[in-house]
Amino acid sequence: MAPTTTSSSPSSQLRQLVYYHLDNNLLKNALFLAQRLVAYEPRNAEAAFLLAHCQFQCGYTKASWDTSRLFAVKGSHLGCAYIFAQACLELGRYIDGVQALDKSRPLWQTRNTLNQHSESRRQHLPDAAAVLCLKGKLWKGHKNMDFAVDCWVNSLKLNPFMWDAYTLLVESGAKVNVPAIYRLNPEMVNMLHAQYAANEKVQERPIQSASIPPPPLNQQSMPDPFMSTQKTNGHPNALFEKLNNSKINISTANNIHDDEIVPTPSTVVDEDNMMQNGNGNARYEAPPAPLRKTKSTLDAQQDPTRLKSASTRLKSRLKQPGDESHHEPPPPGPPSKRTISGAVAPSQLSEPVRRTTRSQTSRPPSATSTNKMSSMANSLGLRQERDIKRAKAPAVKPRTATAATVGRAVSGNRMKTAPSAEPSDLESRENRAPSVPSLPAMLEQPPPQQESRVEKDIEALRTLLDLFHRLASAHYSLSHFDCQSAIQVYNSLPSTHRETPYVLSQIARAYNEMSQHAEAEKYFIRVRQAAPSRLEDMEIYSTVLYQLKSEIELAYLAHELVEVERNSPQTWIAIGNSFSLQREHEQALKCFRRATQLDPSFAYGFTLQGHEYIENEEFTKALEAYRCAIAADNRHYNAWYGLGKVYTKLGKYSVAESHYRTAATINPSNAVLTCAIGTVVERTKPLDQALKFYDKACRLAPKNALSRFKKARCLMGLGRPEEALSELEVLKEIAPDEANVWFLSGRLCKMLGRKGEAVRAFTVALNLDPKAAQYIKDAMESLDDEEDIPDADGDEDMD
Template identity: 45%
Template sequence: MSPPPSGVAGQLRQLIYYHLDNDLLENALFLAGRLHGLEPRSPDAAHLLALCNLRLGRYKAALDYSKPKGSQGQHLGCAYVFAQACLALEKHVDGAHALERARGFWAARNHWNKHSETSRRHLPDAAACYALLGKLWSAHGDTKKAVDYDIEALKLNPFMWDAFTDLCDIGALVRPLNIFKVTPEMLAALSHSTLNGNGANPFAPCESNMDAKNLSISTPEIDPFNPSIRTGGDIGLNLGGSNLLSKLNGSIPVTNGNGAGSGYHDVETPTSNDQNIRDDDVMMGDIGGPVMNEPGIEPPHAPGRKTRLQPFASAEEPPKMRSITSRTRLKMGSESSESTEIPRPIGQNGHKRTVSGHSTQQANGQSLDPTAAPPRRSVRLLNSISQIRPSSSRLAAATSRDPDSRERRELRKVKATGTKGKAGTVSTVGRVVSGNRKPTVEISESSGKPESRPTSAAAGGAPPLRMAPQTDPGRDQEGLQWLMDLLLKIGTGYAQLSRFQCKEALETFASIPSQHRETPWVLAQIGKAYYERSMYSDAEKVFQRIRDKAPSQMEDMEVFSNVLWQLKKETDLAYLAHTLVDQDRLSPQAWCAIGNAFSLQREHDQAIKCFSRATQLDPKFAYAFTLQGHEHVANEEFDKALYAYRCAISADNRHYNGWYGLGQVFEKMGKYDVAEKHYRAASQINPTNALLAVKIGSVLDRMKKTQLALVQYMHAVTLDPRSNLARFRKAQIHLKLGAASEALKDLEYLKDSAPDDANVHFLLGRTYKKLRDRTNAIRHFTIALNLDPKASQYIKEAMESLEDEEGGVWSSSDER
């Protein structure tokens, strides 16, 4: 097999990006393998192959292909893919060091406001690299470095939302007002992009016309007059040519080899391979140049504008007929005939072709080509008997005219006797070959007027050009400011929720416009805020709205299942678990819902299996470990519970539920001082949780620190005045300290909020006994006996000893 032509690599790159942009990853991977086989030492080829494997989730393969150039920071694309693969494979330090070594390639890049529908950047900028470094160091456990890199990412690009959420999840003190604001640098970039058209062409073909005339766009594969491989001097109908048909193909001629400019600024159409985009926007590494260029091969230069021709000399016979090109150009509204002299490819002059594939043209009107080969005898005979019928395609003057030599001018019509000029063995006289070729216009020599054009699919020619709407700088700035205000509100609510300021977060989310507040993500944050405040009914309503709006939503559904568990709704919880499993049986949220359903039915062993399955699917799913620990506590398997809670903390150090679980286990084991430490650790993470303050007070009470316990209970009531448990514990401490009147205030509130609670009525009876109110004491003891007959022994003893000030102590150590 012959060696591959020079343009194969460029075509492969274009095809790879085409499939990547259309999410045809298997096709992209296959073509990336061909490119890597063609250029095994090219870092660009290695980057594309690694990128395709990364998109497919084949992290080990992506790591292997990107490692040679990426681990040492020699190629930005390889280093970025290598770092992403390291993040997935938990090789965090290696990925971070690779990006640091490549800092020289990305430190000065800033692609904010440089992406559009017609252009994009293939390589990451500084903000993206900083954000990835933050993720790597956060996963490694170096919180300080993670915070520093996330802050740098947000300074460069405040729309790096994941960097902001990572800062909030780490526990950093974030001020959204200083992040989501329009900076002078952003305004300068916005003004610059507005003046330069945002990198897009000011003229763009109408999309509807493009779709309607899709068949009129020729491709090198199907157009025999448009070969895809030409030499540097042959700038014909292929992409990058400078004649009319190349414009119909949707290409812009390359002027300087880097694809930065067009030879004709009045007709600019977007190209399929980004020929009008800068080098750093197209190439994938440290090597400059467009995708289509190959090292060592100079791309063809676009011809310069030709000056107006001088009148013919007296010795030269003038043409017998007027140039069709100039006549047609005048009809199109051209200002001068100078602009019509578009250079034509040698041997392709736009005229019809004969049986042999060569053009037919009058010798008198043709200029000289000194490089043309001598014509064959058969061609000369054929040209002598062929009827000359001019075409409507433009005549051009690609070569210089020589008035002293008429024989050399005649050689122009028989150019392209080699393989480059041949169009095939099938005659194309009198027919339209490809969609981008204009139909033939018959011209009578006597009248000089063109006949009527034939009605064909290609008669319309190129789609009409329209001017892109001019962008208004004031409107862009107004839109940017509105978007910043929206992100400020959402970011403020998220930051407040991450600090467990749930009441403030709910107020902030309520100020968001309704069309954004009713989106699943914002509703999930509102539902979690209600859940943290123990407002389970409100949380259920919010999560149910999520299920109605987005039935396929899986994120945060484990919180919804916990809400239903707290509300003891077995049927709804079972239905939710069944629905989630049907949607995605490999999601940890679905298995958490199943485990909660089994737990509510007191099948703790089955629940443990489900929670274990959830942790297998996602080892970083901290809440599944916590729920598994709760089930072990219910089975009194304290060692296994400790292991589960520690796994939860290892997965997420700020998961306060894991710290709470450890404190609960140590409390049940009688290690009250150790339990207090873990409860306080959880309280530091979530200082607004009233239950944690109650648990701290409980262990202090057991350690005979009654006054300190009373302080904790009072703090818990302050945090959540609706907490019945906090008020009940506070009343118990007041009664133990002899402040029966203070205890009575909280118990009267509990009597109204929990009228069916036997513990409340029993403590009320004891309180009235302390206050020497025998009638009310007997009344509430009787109510308690009716509500809880199992506790009749303790209640009857308290009723029989009404004269005893100490009374019964049945509910002092009971925990709800």
């Protein structure tokens, strides 16, 4: 929303136009107008900030950096420093951005605009929480995670809803006390109270000014055609009197008594003014609020001769020829209200009076009509008038008055009848009026108490904090690879949040980390159904399809992502996985390199490059790719695992074990990493130590086939064939089509002397893998040769 300051120069108008186009996402227009603003004010920091902001939003990062640099390095403008730091983050000039934010610290360190944004209000300058979040990103880019963590922690202390700061803090590996962040603290409550107090002060003005609505714009430029254009006693017409708060004349006051006889269509009254000012009720929607008599009318009652002269002058004017088209007298101005004692009441209600064609036959009020008017006012408006005085003029002292006194103080907007009307007509008219409260009654009703509204907002804030607490707890568990806990928390969310693409994608990632790829695929399918154009986490979905050997689904996913966004790293990862599944490793490498060109911080793309280099046995290039991934994200455990795998291929088992253990430190719940440690330990240390790692891997992932197979082989080498055979029985249910499982089972049955079971197992293995027929036939022929049975050390055929 544009600033509400009064525009008094072209530059101020341009500022409002720039904010208008920014709020409506018309970036090119905003950029053009910001350039014009800088031409008017080339040395103004605010103009430079607007131009840099528009340039940054349009994607001109270097231009925004150059525009904001002059004021940013001096620390003289917070907006310039913030845009400059954002541009530095994009350009890799991290220290320059940090220095600019430090220079402007006095401008933002005490600034907090939480709960100060709405549909009709905006804060175009950042507060301390936003600046600290950006500063943490700059420190992270500079590889100083300690300072980055401190910035994110302080940002969350000021604004717990700074989700970006929280996710970066958790992904850095820091230990976070989630309940301490997402709890209702006294600062939030005080902020809500202060905000409502400020709103009450702001809203008081519109409520008071509503009682005196400004005239329409067309009335200011030209008179109302239904109003009289005559001048009375040298004064302008009634419209001019109304606009200038002048007093009405005596002839206008005389018409007040007779204008309510029969409402006519010629009466032009604004509906809002009727509601607010207590005008005559043309549709009889509510009992009319009584008007107070004007000063002129009061004086006329005290001096009948003066009133008579005024009536005579009025009749003489009405009888003039040529005035038929202007038979209505001018409208009255705002009357001066008086209390019972005769003092002027401090009321702000302007009460214009409605006129009808009956004014042509108006007569000077007699004493009888005056008494009737007094009694009528006493019966109709006494209680209501006192209510008005309580609501609008609390400083007036109460006073006991007789009926005659009240008749002097209350007059005007009453449903009057002709002098010959009977009281029964008045009573029937009162009975026909609907029971809709008039303006004074509505003003008397107190607005909702501020405390109750604050309590409702506090309850809403508590609900929101509870939601963020659960989301943050699940994200924390997933970032620390406690996948089962993360899934439980996500499933406990309300269905409105649980079925969103973000939550479904997080659950799918958790199942993928647990190597339950089939379950992960189910959730990713739901993600694609809910958000077909979503790109986040689609690289994980393509890997899941790769693990499931789903060539058609993977190729279709890559094709869809190309249509959504061709120049995204997730798209090229999916294309590369599709080529890799088809054994086209060179094409896959090109795709993975393209992904890292689009996003140099995309660590997963470097890791997949390393995997492809291993397939091509280019171990040097693989090591380089894995190190690039670690440079982009030092907690990317897949890259550490890749380094260990390369060193295992090279026969450097101690170095490989070190890298495997680093990866397992990051992700201690991953069964593959634990099994990899057992593999290198099996080569360098006793088998019983390796068996511990295999056993732990089986506990972490009971359905992991590789861990259970290696455990069975280790038990076989330790001379425990019964236990090994029981492990293989479980493995046959997990991977019934794996030839190695049946072959190893045949060997174990041969060790136990179960020749029939051994022959059956070797036969199944031969049918599953005909390429290994020679090895299987040799094992079957040696069933009667006891010397070929491995000894207790299990050194024969362990590979």
